[in-house]
Amino acid sequence: GAGVSQSPRYKVAKRGQDVALRCDPISGHVSLFWYQQALGQGPEFLTYFQNEAQLDKSGLPSDRFFAERPEGSVSTLKIQRTQQEDSAVYLCASSPRTGWKKFFGPGTRLTVL
Amino acid sequence: DAKTTQPPSMDCAEGRAANLPCNHSTISGNEYVYWYRQIHSQGPQYIIHGLKNNETNEMASLIITEDRKSSTLILPHATLRDTAVYYCIVVIYNQGGKLIFGQGTELSVKP
Numbered sequence A: 001g002a003g004v005s006q007s008p009r010y011k012v013a014k015r016g017q018d019v020a021l022r023c024d025p026i027s028g029h030v031s032l033f034w035y036q037q038a039l040g041q042g043p044e045f046l047t048y049f050q051n052e053a054q055l056d057k058s059g060l061p062s063d064r065f066f067a068e069r070p071e072g073s074v075s076t077l078k079i080q081r082t083q084q085e086d087s088a089v090y091l092c093a094s095s096p097r098t099g100w101k102k103f104f105g106p107g108t109r110l111t112v113l
Numbered sequence B: 001d002a003k004t005t006q007p008p009s010m011d012c013a014e015g016r017a018a019n020l021p022c023n024h025s026t027i028s029g030n031e032y033v034y035w036y037r038q039i040h041s042q043g044p045q046y047i048i049h050g051l052k053n054n055e056t057n058e059m060a061s062l063i064i065t066e067d068r069k070s071s072t073l074i075l076p077h078a079t080l081r082d083t084a085v086y087y088c089i090v091v092i093y094n095q096g097g098k099l100i101f102g103q104g105t106e107l108s109v110k111p
Helices: none
Strands: A005-007 A010-013 A019-024 A031-037 A044-050 A053-056 A065-068 A075-079 A088-095 A108-112 B009-013 B018-023 B031-038 B045-050 B061-064 B070-075 B084-092 B105-110
Touching (some): A005 A088, A031 A075, A044 A065, A044 A075, A075 A088, B009 B018, B018 B031, B018 B084, B018 B105, B045 B070, B070 B084
Parallel strands (some): A010 A108, B009 B105
Antiparallel strands (some): A031 A088, A044 A053, A065 A075, A088 A108, B018 B070, B031 B084, B084 B105
16 A cells, blocks of 8 residues: 655755645554654654644754644645755654554655755 | 663674664653664664563564563564664653654674
């Protein structure tokens, strides 16, 4: 069956541009997570949704980062006025219920020039 | 969330068992031990999890000490495709059970 998909897989942005990264979770999965992974590091938690409710956004590094999941399925992570330090792989994960194992997508590699 | 400590790297011969240790001495009674791995350029992949009993599935076995302060992930017959970074994570089932990744162990399986 289909897993978690993310698009685009690669994104190059000039410093100061806005970007939007999309996550399509597995159908019916209640929980959705976003992670940021810098080169050579483990993934770092950004934010968590249960259905359409954003229950935890403690990991968002600044107010330039915004995530939404308006209908409780597809989610978008938006980064405004991108900076070079935003260059990373952005991973999305979903799970069928709270606390269950997570299924990760392949990630979007963002490069900010 | 409890912190975990893992060796940064390990080698294993192909066909042999790979035993990956993890220390989680501050784990609390309602926290689970989860293992994920990340093959180069892919998203993390769930392997196995447990609370206090040993667990086995088609991928691996998880041995948790009686005091729950450490655990070992066992890949019984490592193959080259098992080369990856392995993360041991302690998870509490609130806030969706979010995963806090450490640096993990980079396992290299050699022919």
